[in-house]
Amino acid sequence: RPRRPEEKSHHGRGNNPPSRHLWVGNLSHSLTESAVARQFLQYGDLESIAFQPGRSYAFINFRNEEDAFAAIKELQGFSLAGNALKIEFAKA
Numbered sequence: 001r002p003r004r005p006e007e008k009s010h011h012g013r014g015n016n017p018p019s020r021h022l023w024v025g026n027l028s029h030s031l032t033e034s035a036v037a038r039q040f041l042q043y044g045d046l047e048s049i050a051f052q053p054g055r056s057y058a059f060i061n062f063r064n065e066e067d068a069f070a071a072i073k074e075l076q077g078f079s080l081a082g083n084a085l086k087i088e089f090a091k092a
Contacts, residue, residue, distance in 0.1 A: 045062065
């Protein structure tokens with residue numbers, strides 16, 4: 001399938017400096033925003049979540065950088081609804 005422009009722009013995104021902004025990829029299309037948020041709220045308060053149903057990624061912004069670090073460390077490769085999460089630091 002052809003890549004959507006927004007997917008292409010993430011290519012090589014692993015080079016972003018650590019921050020409280022996370023890009024979460026490989027999401028199952030069956031997930032809801034609240035299911036995704038619940039998973040990340042275990043690590044701290046979220047400032048915002050940008051999630052569109054049917055997309056395979058979301059942007060999750062924590063209030064604190066340390067919480068984002070904990071989440072990326074614990075949830076990298078974690079199986080959520082059958083898909084292993086891919087998490088990277090996003091551009092602010």
